[in-house]
Amino acid sequence: MSSQSQSGDSSRSVLHRLMGGSTLVALLSVVLSIVLGGLLIAVTDERVAETSSYFFSRPGDMLSAAWEAASGAYIALFQGAVFNPRADTLAGSIRPFTETLTVATPLILAGLGVAIAFRTGLFNIGAQGQIIIGATFAAWVGFTLELPPGIHLLIAVLAGFIGGALWGFIPGILKARTGAHEVIVTIMLNYVAVYLVAYLLFTPAFQNPGSSNPISPRLDDSAMFPLILGSGYRLHLGFLVAIAATYGVWWLLNRSTTGFELRAVGANPHAARTAGISVTKGYVVVMMLAGGLAGLAGVAQVAGTEKVLTGGIAASFGFDAITVALLGRSHPWGVFFAGLLFGAFRAGGVQMQTQTGTPIDIVLVVQSLIVLFIAAPPLIKAIFRIDQKKKKKKSNKPDRSEDITTPTAAGGLA
């Protein structure tokens, strides 16, 4: 399926993926997780607990309470993520959607970084650290250098990319030269990044003068992403960078020689080496790219939404990015839409919490369930009774490795 879709044009490829088998599993995982999340909301609701005590005398009470709790929470989630009909003005109504796009921006960028490494057969768990270092580099440029508008932003973006790439280079070169496992190295580098930035924020170079709190000065306006829809919204130009990056990664993977080599390394490093492709170079290049993309996510944070560097600048985006890459089947446009979905969860979760009092942890549970189900396609197939025969040729191999290294047959590119 994949090789065919890649030979088609990009829009057909996206469509194909959305309807294709493994994408179906992804979508069903999302649906099932939302349903289970709804059950959880219902079970933990106070009214439901009250009415359940007399369930057998009047079951309708509990059922309607459960329905109200779950649907109320999800309606609030939707209103907080897409469209809020309760707002007085149109501007207020579409605000939630712009929030979703804003939150999705770092998720997409970091998700691309994880996905591109997946496609080369590497598990990049280090997006969190790469975001932090990228953000640190960009922030330093942002509040220290004085440059004309435009150029300042450009240099900040570049610095963020370089910072992330540097943090990706370390595990890449260690993997290529010494065989050190990238999972371990990237996880450890996450800690290094966290503590490094915590230390830096207490040094005069990074700490806001006159304050004892670990917060950097505000970035200059000239280094900030311009707001796309004006000051009423947080949506910034970084989202367009995310779109461009998605297209760029798609082009790189499917249209360029480097991308072909990377995928060949991911499919089978030994065969790639025999074919004259440098595996060493592949690992280093892809980890730098992955780190750079995550670094851009860091730029989107400091130069877009947060405007200052703090220890919590990366929130949990680096880990959510892994989920996003999995849900997007490591395909650039898949990652893009998965990022939008998770952005919607995060943005809508806020409204769900304030409006209905449903704990925001439910969103985390739903996200985690999605990963669980994606990691276990047979479970999903059994639950939804997807015809096993039709999928037989796909399930010959374990699903995940197949999906990470989709470009097994590189025929589409030849």
Added chain:
Amino acid sequence: MKNSQRTTTRLNNKTALSAAMLGVSALLLAGCGAAPEDTAGSDESAEATAASIDYTGCIVSDQGGFDDESFNQSSYEGITAAQENLGIEVRQAESQAETDFGPNVNSMVTEGCDMIVTVGFLLSATTAEAAEANPDTNFAIVDDNQIELPNVKPIIYDTAQAAFLAGYTAAGTTETGTVATYGGIQIPTVTIFMDGFADGVAYYNEQKDADVQLLGWDKEAQTGTFTGDFESLANGKTNTENFINEGADIIMPVAGPVGAGTIEAVEEANADGADAKVIWVDSDGFLTVNAGNEYILTSVMKLMGEAVEEVISTDVDDSFDNTPYVGTLENGGVALAPFHDQEDAVSEELMAELEEIEAGIISGDIVVESEASPQQ
């Protein structure tokens, strides 16, 4: 954190199944009650809302969450008390990361809150920004004094006063002659506890000509032991173990939930024959801590609940102003908690002295100074 959540989700089928069976049977048993007459439930709630006033009080936590057994929790209790006593409507939002602050506060503004209480100095920048953009909404920020806007009321505490009493108590009850304290991050709201504690110990030494040692904080140099965050229980535990090994038997952790690590270390040390105790901070730990509260000698309380409730009630009465609320021993904003189970450890003589000192601080005879004290 995330990973652990994921792994716990991966219960194996059997466990999940038996858990489900258990849940179902519990539901079946619980479901046998009689239905209430008519639609009593909904009527009741309708009545409650009818009696209440048209005022929405909102609260946004920092990363600690409303169950941090510390300042988020006490502030939250204040707003729920206002809900009960004043009949206001309450909305809450927990922040999981610093990046949630902005969205959470903005969401409260869109929800039409009359007053938004933000908890912690970390929310200072967010609060200032939102308050400037929404001059019609009133804000109150706990533990921060940086904002000067007509619609923001800072709620701050001269905690050193109560910590002074705690330091004196610790010095008066220690068996080993060594007490200790450590902080989360070196910020004024933390060091103010440590300054007061150090002064209390020093005052005891001066009065009794004693030589009680204090580990973990040097008031003169303003240097000491810190865990580096308000999350890592392991760091709190290690610090405490080190202090106990160095001979300390009373430890005051000033690091919010990290204090639980201290309790753990004390529990283990006491199982090995030591007799260590903990001084909790922010809330009365004996009442709020879930495990090991028998080791809590006393607590340095910041009564944020009362302050939050008071600020809301003045706003309900339309008499909001932006002068900072400063909690002191005098107005009851800070206090030393009762000794509860540990009453036997504190002699009556010491208790009498504490009362004298408290009066002395209130009258100004005893001056408790801290660089971190709120400037008035």
